[in-house]
Amino acid sequence: MQPSRKSITRDDILDLTDYIAVRKQRRAEIVAMKKNRRVEVGPHATFYFENFDTMLQQIQEMLYIEKGGEEQIADELAAYNPLVPQGSELVCTLMFEIDDPARRDRILRRLAHVEDHIFIQLGDEKVKAVPEADVERTSDDGKTSSVHFLHFPFTEEQIAAFGNPDKQVMIGFDHPDYAHLALLAPKVRAALAEDFDDLPD
Numbered sequence: 688m689q690p691s692r693k694s695i696t697r698d699d700i701l702d703l704t705d706y707i708a709v710r711k712q713r714r715a716e717i718v719a720m721k722k723n724r725r726v727e728v729g730p731h732a733t734f735y736f737e738n739f740d741t742m743l744q745q746i747q748e749m750l751y752i753e754k755g756g757e758e759q760i761a762d763e764l765a766a767y768n769p770l771v772p773q774g775s776e777l778v779c780t781l782m783f784e785i786d787d788p789a790r791r792d793r794i795l796r797r798l799a800h801v802e803d804h805i806f807i808q809l810g811d812e813k814v815k816a817v818p819e820a821d822v823e824r825t826s827d828d829g830k831t832s833s834v835h836f837l838h839f840p841f842t843e844e845q846i847a848a849f850g851n852p853d854k855q856v857m858i859g860f861d862h863p864d865y866a867h868l869a870l871l872a873p874k875v876r877a878a879l880a881e882d883f884d885d886l887p888d
Contacts, residue, residue: 692739693773695764699743703754706747717744723878728859729867731794735780738882742767769819770836774884775846781805781835791833797864799829804862807839809848810855814839846883849876 701709717740724736735741746763753759772778783798785791802824805816818824819836841849848854856876859868871879 693771695739695743695746695768695771697760697764700746700750700760703750706751710747710751713744713747717741720878723872723874726858726869726871726875728869729865731783731785732860732865732867733782733784734858735782736879736882737770737772737778737780739771742771772882774882775841775843777807777839777841777879777882779837779839781837783831783833785833792830795833796828796830798831798862800825801831801860801862801865802835802837804860804865805837806859806861808855808857808859808868809845812845812848814841814845841883849883850880 706713720740721735724738724741726734726736728734746760746767749763750759755762770778770780781802783791783795785794802816802818806813807816808814816837816839819838824832824835849856852873856871857868858871860866
């Protein structure tokens with residue numbers, strides 16, 4: 688596991704035969720790691736915090752499923768490298784997980800531009816989410832996507848506060864139709880703190 692790495696290269700990717708040989712072990716390791724990188728907020732939203740390892744595993748799985756060869760590798764690197772944290776940020780995939788299609792459609796239509804109403808709160812201070820700018824996540828008719836990719840850019844002072852056990856850290860929404868907060872557990876904070884570069888003394 689290499690959470691401090693900031694970019695996935697072609698050299699990091701196993702050939703299909705080599706990946707198949709270690710796939711079961713790799714998947715088990717990622718599942719165990721993700722337990723402390725997952726935060727549920729409110730009845731429908733789950734944040735999955737990404738790092739080098741989760742994105743490398745996503746690329747390997749896409750190659751395993753689609754078997755698109757070298758051309759696919761380039762596409763997957765371009766798609767997933769932007770979600771590897773760069774040392775002063777947390778990066779996550781946010782999913783609204785609602786099984787019933789009709790109910791999901793109704794709820795997502797009430798959550799227009801929810802991506803602009805997401806934050807991490809450090810005591811009295813908020814770190815606002817910055818949506819990944821690949822595509823617009825709320826359609827013209829006001830329906831938001833069920834999947835969002837978000838960056839939380841931190842200052843050095845905010846990184847220090849995140850690592851301070853005396854400081855309460857929460858993640859949540861201030862959207863008028865989805866105002867929910869969740870406290871980050873100590874194990875989650877410890878796991879996510881590994882995504883930050885060490886601060887200078």
